[in-house]
Amino acid sequence: MISPLVFEPERPGSKDIAWCPGCGNFGIRNILKSAFAELNLRSQDVVIISGIGQAAKMPHYINVNGYHTLHGRAIPIATAVKAANPSLTVIAEGGDGDMYAEGGNHLIHAIRRNPDITVLVHDNQIYGLTKGQASPTTMPGVKTPTQPWGVFEEPFNPIALAIALDASFVARTFMGYFKESVEILKKAIQHKGLAIVDIFHPCVSFNKVNTYEWYREHTYWMKGHDPYDREEAFKRAIESDPLPLGIFYIHEKPTFEEQVPAYKKDKTPLWQRKPKIEEIKKILEAKRAF
Amino acid sequence: MVEFKEDVSIVLGGAAGQGIQTVEEILTRVLKLSGYNVYANKEYMSRVRGGINTTEIRISSKKVRAFVKRIDILIPFKRGVLPWVEKRLTENTVVLGERENVEEEYLSKINFVEVPLNDMAKDVGSSLYLNTIAAGLVVGLFHGDFEVLKEYLRKRFGSKGEEVVSKNIEAAKKGYDLGIKLCEEKTIGIDIKKDEKVRKEVLLSGTEAVALGAVAGGMNFLSFYPMSPSTGVAVFSAQHAEDFEIIVEQVEDEISAINMAIGAWFAGARGMVTTSGGGFALMSEALSLAGMAENPVVIHLAQRPGPATGLPTRTMQGDLNLALYSGHGEFPRIILAPGSIEEAFYLTAEAFNLADRDQVPVIILTDQYFVDTYYNLPDVDLGKIKVEKHIVETDKDYKRYKLTEDGISPRGIPGYGEGVLIANGNEHDEWGDITEDEELSRLMQEKRAIKKLETIRKNAMMPELVGKDDAKYMIVAWGSTYHVIREALETLGREDVAFMHFKWVYPLPEKVKELLEGKFLIDIEQNVTAQFAELLKKELGVEIHHRVLKYDGRPFSVEEVVEAIKGVLE
Ligand SMILES: Cc1ncc(C[n+]2csc(CCOP(=O)(O)OP(=O)(O)O)c2C)c(N)n1
Ligand code: SF4
Numbered sequence: 001m002i003s004p005l006v007f008e009p010e011r012p013g014s015k016d017i018a019w020c021p022g023c024g025n026f027g028i029r030n031i032l033k034s035a036f037a038e039l040n041l042r043s044q045d046v047v048i049i050s051g052i053g054q055a056a057k058m059p060h061y062i063n064v065n066g067y068h069t070l071h072g073r074a075i076p077i078a079t080a081v082k083a084a085n086p087s088l089t090v091i092a093e094g095g096d097g098d099m100y101a102e103g104g105n106h107l108i109h110a111i112r113r114n115p116d117i118t119v120l121v122h123d124n125q126i127y128g129l130t131k132g133q134a135s136p137t138t139m140p141g142v143k144t145p146t147q148p149w150g151v152f153e154e155p156f157n158p159i160a161l162a163i164a165l166d167a168s169f170v171a172r173t174f175m176g177y178f179k180e181s182v183e184i185l186k187k188a189i190q191h192k193g194l195a196i197v198d199i200f201h202p203c204v205s206f207n208k209v210n211t212y213e214w215y216r217e218h219t220y221w222m223k224g225h226d227p228y229d230r231e232e233a234f235k236r237a238i239e240s241d242p243l244p245l246g247i248f249y250i251h252e253k254p255t256f257e258e259q260v261p262a263y264k265k266d267k268t269p270l271w272q273r274k275p276k277i278e279e280i281k282k283i284l285e286a287k288r289a290f
Numbered sequence: 291m292v293e294f295k296e297d298v299s300i301v302l303g304g305a306a307g308q309g310i311q312t313v314e315e316i317l318t319r320v321l322k323l324s325g326y327n328v329y330a331n332k333e334y335m336s337r338v339r340g341g342i343n344t345t346e347i348r349i350s351s352k353k354v355r356a357f358v359k360r361i362d363i364l365i366p367f368k369r370g371v372l373p374w375v376e377k378r379l380t381e382n383t384v385v386l387g388e389r390e391n392v393e394e395e396y397l398s399k400i401n402f403v404e405v406p407l408n409d410m411a412k413d414v415g416s417s418l419y420l421n422t423i424a425a426g427l428v429v430g431l432f433h434g435d436f437e438v439l440k441e442y443l444r445k446r447f448g449s450k451g452e453e454v455v456s457k458n459i460e461a462a463k464k465g466y467d468l469g470i471k472l473c474e475e476k477t478i479g480i481d482i483k484k485d486e487k488v489r490k491e492v493l494l495s496g497t498e499a500v501a502l503g504a505v506a507g508g509m510n511f512l513s514f515y516p517m518s519p520s521t522g523v524a525v526f527s528a529q530h531a532e533d534f535e536i537i538v539e540q541v542e543d544e545i546s547a548i549n550m551a552i553g554a555w556f557a558g559a560r561g562m563v564t565t566s567g568g569g570f571a572l573m574s575e576a577l578s579l580a581g582m583a584e585n586p587v588v589i590h591l592a593q594r595p596g597p598a599t600g601l602p603t604r605t606m607q608g609d610l611n612l613a614l615y616s617g618h619g620e621f622p623r624i625i626l627a628p629g630s631i632e633e634a635f636y637l638t639a640e641a642f643n644l645a646d647r648d649q650v651p652v653i654i655l656t657d658q659y660f661v662d663t664y665y666n667l668p669d670v671d672l673g674k675i676k677v678e679k680h681i682v683e684t685d686k687d688y689k690r691y692k693l694t695e696d697g698i699s700p701r702g703i704p705g706y707g708e709g710v711l712i713a714n715g716n717e718h719d720e721w722g723d724i725t726e727d728e729e730l731s732r733l734m735q736e737k738r739a740i741k742k743l744e745t746i747r748k749n750a751m752m753p754e755l756v757g758k759d760d761a762k763y764m765i766v767a768w769g770s771t772y773h774v775i776r777e778a779l780e781t782l783g784r785e786d787v788a789f790m791h792f793k794w795v796y797p798l799p800e801k802v803k804e805l806l807e808g809k810f811l812i813d814i815e816q817n818v819t820a821q822f823a824e825l826l827k828k829e830l831g832v833e834i835h836h837r838v839l840k841y842d843g844r845p846f847s848v849e850e851v852v853e854a855i856k857g858v859l860e
Contacts, residue, residue: 011712011721011723012719012721013718013719013722013724014723018724043710044705044707044708044709044710045705047557047704049553052715057724059712059714060712060723060724064710065705065710065712066710066722067553067556067583067714068713068714068715068716068724069549069552069583069715070549070575070576070715073546073549073576073579076513076541076545076546076547076550076553077549077552077553078553079550079553080511080513080549080550080551080552080553080556080557080559080561081554081556081557081704083511083537083554084511084553084554084556084557084559084561085557085558085559085703085704085705087705088557088704105543106542106545108542109541109542109546113539260531260537260539261532261535261536261537262510262531262535262536262537264535265535266535269557269558269559270510270511270537270557270558270559270560271559271681271703271706272558273508273510273535274508275505275506275507275508275509275510275534275675275677276505276534277506277672277675279505279530279533279534280502280505280506280672281672282533283502283530284492284494284502284669284670287492287493287494287498288490288491288492288493289323290319290323290442290445
């Protein structure tokens with residue numbers, strides 16, 4: 001195993017971390033570094049594509065390739081990165097607003113498409129960077145500056161949605177459980193196909209409801225759960241209090257990259273390829289005839 | 291007898307789903323293989339069945355590549371076609387077809403040659419053969435090569451069995467013989483020279499040229515969401531995706547499409563999206579990401595009239611401003627607009643090198659008229675295509691956004707080299723990490739919006755001058771109007787009128803200004819507000835003296851341009 005220190009960046013811009021002291025994002029960073037280390041991944045071969053939000057600043061605080069993109073758009077970009085170079089380990093990362101609100105449509109279709117990427121959602125049940133508005137996972141009744149009457153919308157259930165769409169790998173964890181979270185992330189990264197990991201983490205600045213204690217008291221680990229049983233997984237997914245943690249569902253199936261014609265015969269990453277001039281010639285020849 | 295010399299414009303009109311497309315295909319291919327120059331373009335309504343769609347096919351002794359208003363031979367497949375094309379009829383127009391498809395009031399204005407296509411089809415066995423008979427008829431009028439026609443039908447219907455093939459050949463023969471007879475009886479006279487060389491030429495559409503050019507330029511990832519008239523490029527690419535070994539993916543929306551193309555480039559592939567105005571509008575945020583992250587991307591934007599859904603199947607050059615100004619903040623881009631099918635091939639290929647070198651969005655502007663046009667061309671020279679990659683191997687201290695003199699930082703990709711790279715849509719330092727430093731923010735803005743833009747401008751392609759550089763009048767135009775204007779100028783035959791065509795629309799090279807100085811400038815474009823004329827003024831301070839604008843969703847015709855120019859000269 002390589003040391004997690006390898007993933008500690010040296011760049012000057014990575015020193016001043018923009019997360020609030022005490023935030024759960026720090027824990028997720030450590031979980032990621034350990035997971036990469038335990039999987040013996042090379043920094044050069046990992047890419048984190050993030051959206052926008054506090055969570056999405058991760059690429060700056062970890063020593064792997066990164067692309068800090070647009071709010072909600074990490075998934076399509078990550079999909080294409082993996083498709084362009086399947087030898088990379090690709091992670092799409094962002095907050096619950098990023099992935100479930102602005103990027104909700106992409107998540108749905110990425111599950112259908114099943115690229116071999118890991119979607120890591122920092123679920124703090126609030127918008128952090130924009131200062132405390134409700135997110136799709138905020139619990140009903142919670143009052144915020146923009147929902148002063150208290151949230152009344154049904155919270156988004158990413159686990160149930162993903163299982164309903166027959167996602168390839170669906171898990172939830174709480175960053176307060178370090179070792180278990182590292183294990184889940186490792187499995188998600190190793191899983192062939194789209195793996196979605198919803199990771200609870202407290203937002204100490206804006207979410208006064210879902211604190212460290214709250215997550216400990218309101219979650220439990222699924223024991224003896226068979227992740228290959230979809231119906232059982234769905235039953236677990238709609239439990240609300242306490243919330244189950246662990247790997248809910250696994251369905252191994254062909255990935256996007258495996259099915260596109262580009263890789264049927266030739267496994268060379270797209271970036272190393274040359275245009276098929278011969279094929280163009282053939283088409284032009286055909287256009288001389290009929 | 292009505293006689294046509296050198297150049298005939300045939301228009302087929304009917305409802306969507308009536309098979310006009312089939313006739314068009316047979317005619318263009320068979321007549322080209324018979325040695326005639328052909329040109330075809332269609333106009334159609336935004337509906338799947340019914341309505342009226344027409345196709346213009348020009349058959350000529352010399353190369354023809356432009357839309358004419360005039361109809362020489364009209365074949366209506368239903369009632370309603372004549373009123374639809376009324377303004378295009380002349381006293382010479384010959385209408386070939388069934389009496390029931392011709393409204394009474396036109397009989398006095400046209401030369402009507404009744405041909406009982408339906409009865410003939412029934413004789414063969416079914417009215418299904420009507421299209422083949424009509425095609426045979428026209429090929430006969432031109433004394434086209436019947437053997438070629440037979441062979442074509444064999445290829446086209448071969449999969450449906452010998453019976454269908456032989457019935458179609460029989461139908462074609464009936465039509466063909468009738469066509470010959472009409473000439474022999476001197477009902478119609480056609481005098482067009484064949485040219486052996488044409489047989490070997492390539493029949494290519496604007497759509498195919500863009501798609502093939504992209505692949506030649508190294509495109510290996512195409513993401514799109516369907517929208518007319520841009521979808522053809524995706525259809526063509528998807529149908530050949532296995533041969534080209536490329537990824538063609540229909541995604542959930544245009545936002546995803548462009549973000550994917552951006553991701554593909556980030557990882558070193560060559561990505562493109564094909565879209566139209568509304569779809570491009572949705573892409574503007576990601577376009578800005580490409581600008582900020584200095585991420586190459588190629589966008590094919592096939593224009594149609596807007597705003598909103600506009601006229602979905604018609605043509606306009608109304609999205610130049612959208613291409614120029616879409617996106618927030620300030621960043622450079624390159625805008626190209628091919629004028630000919632060959633040019634679409636070369637330019638689209640080159641777009642990938644430009645995007646790669648300058649790390650900016652490159653937008654290829656076509657329009658419905660352009661993508662739906664096709665004609666024969668001698669060849670495209672694949673030897674002219676160069677795939678120039680600008681990816682560097684990273685070292686340990688690699689800086690993605692290194693500040694350089696020309697504003698271009700060496701671009702690494704993940705997994706190639708010892709370094710890691712951070713790309714970022716937030717303002718960043720040289721490594722790519724977020725910064726709010728005053729000095730760095732200023733330098734990075736200048737790098738992108740000033741230094742890089744100037745580098746691009748220095749390398750910009752000059753417009754093409756058609757005619758004499760000392761002509762008193764100079765027409766300026768861009769994109770798809772190229773051939774219509776060229777033919778109009780040939781028709782006019784005036785030495786004192788020249789034409790400057792811009793295939794590189796933005797940023798404009800400085801030197802253009804000198805070339806336009808002291809001339810009477812006539813701007814011709816297909817939009818309401820003369821967007822290109824405004825751009826010339828803004829970029830180079832060039833004042834246009836006269837504007838010829840068209841914005842009814844139909845292409846300029848040669849005749850219209852001739853009239854418009856005459857109006858200015860006199
Ligand atoms: C298109 C767009 N809309 C809105 C924003 C503003 N915005 C930035 S972050 C954010 C939400 C962040 O919440 P979340 O994704 O939960 O991440 P967190 O900050 O909590 O980690 C929003 C709405 C934006 N950057 N882009
Ligand atoms: S706003 Fe909340 S989630 Fe974001 S860094 Fe601060 S504490 Fe963490």
